[in-house]
Amino acid sequence: MQVNRNASASSFGWEFQANAAVVLFVRHIRQASAVRVEGARDDIEIILEDGSRVYCQAKARATNNPGEGSTTRFYQALETLKDDLESPDCDAILYVTNDDHPFGKTYDIAALHEDAELHFSELSDEVQDFVKGRALEAGIKADDLGKFSVRVIGFYGDDESTRRRIIMRHVENFLESINCLSAVQLNKTRLRSQWGQMLQENSSKLDLSICISKKEFIWPIIVEACEVSHDDKFFDECDEDLVGDVLCAFRRAIDSQSERFSLTTKILSDYQDYRRACDGSRSRVKTAFIKDSWKNYIGELGADCLDEEEQRVLSGLVISKVINRGHLIDSVRMEVGL
Structure with missing residues (x-):
């Protein structure tokens, strides 16, 4: 039997699980409030706004032979x-796999190949009979299959770009659906990696009540949109040593916003109030706002330990980036239901 050469079956399964969670969460993002990997009941749990959950079993094929062992994984x-299904908060159950033959080679469902999801009612009569029979053997009532769906997510290959191409397609489609791709240049590969790391770390939490909230999941998009480098024009009049220190402080501050969107909301609200009371071009008003207001955000930025010049530049940089990306931030919040 040939196996994946890059990783053991177990580590491959962990990787598939985290990446599948990315796909499933962005699919439900508008109705969801949080996601948990390795939850109290299942591999992936999507918590919806009304408190109900979509329970997902993720099973990966690590061999080179599609369909091999798939019926065992399904059982x-x-x-x-x-x-x-016995949990009162169960909204739906989902079997997710990377195998194009989720029910075995006997049932070749072309519509499920590589990247698709079908509800039980969308399966052919023959496949429905098979699923129903196996479900009854497992103790699932026929009426409960109205909550069942199967999802195939292509995820295989030694080359990372090949293995993750379907995941990247979902990331790109999601970013386009919330109007991000046309607004800014985002590092989509880094974003997927950040989400994968977040979800893998979530799976290791011993407290099974710890979930990744929608705000936490979406925040890396804002971090990417507010990316800053040494040659940013904001630093034109700054000393090189100061720039390095402020960049480090900026990344710490923006990465560790525990309330995520609260600071951006405050800055944008304060800026709009300021702008209504001032005359002049947007550029002049923004410059004046930064000069008059930078001290107001030092505490929330966790910058109390910095000297005053570093505080001024750091706060000004954050204000500038948030104002420049204000339309994007508001659009993202609206599109995902925050």
Whole structure:
């Protein structure tokens, strides 16, 4: 039997699980409030705004042979999904795999190849009979299959770009759906990596109540949109040593915003109030606002330990980036339902 040469089956499965969680969460993002990987009941749990959950069993094929072992993986998934159905907060159950033949080679469903999701009612009569039979064996009532769907996410290959191409397609489609791709140049690969790391770290939390909120999940988009470098024009009149210190402080501040969108909301609201009371071009008003208001955000930026010049430049940089990306920030919040 040939196996993936880059990783063991278990580590490959962990990687698939985290990347599948990215795809599933962005799919439900407008109705969701949080996601948990390795939750109290299932591999991936999507928590919806009304408190109900979509329970997902993720099973990966690590061999080079599509369909090999797929029926066993499906039976194993049903055992857990049966228990999920008994939870009063169960909105839906989902079997997600990277195998184009999720129910075995006998049932070749072309519509499920590589990247697709089908509800139980969308399966052919033959496949429905197969799923129903296996579900009944697992203790799932036929009426409960109205909550069942199957999802295939292509995820295989030694080359990372090949293995993750479907995941990247979903990331790009999601960013386009919330009007991000046309607004700014985002590092989509780095964003996917950040999401994957967040979800993998979430799976290691012993407290199973710890989830990744929608705000936490979306925040890296704002971080990417507010990316800053040494040659940013904001630093034109700054000493080189100061620039380095402020860049480090900026990254710490923007990465560790525990309330995520609260500071951006405050800055944008304060700026709009200031702008209504001032005359002049947008550029002049922004410059005046930074000069008059930079001290107001030092505490929230965690910059109390910096000297006054570093505080001034750091706060001014954050204000400038937030104002420049204000339309994008508001658009993202609206599109994802924050």
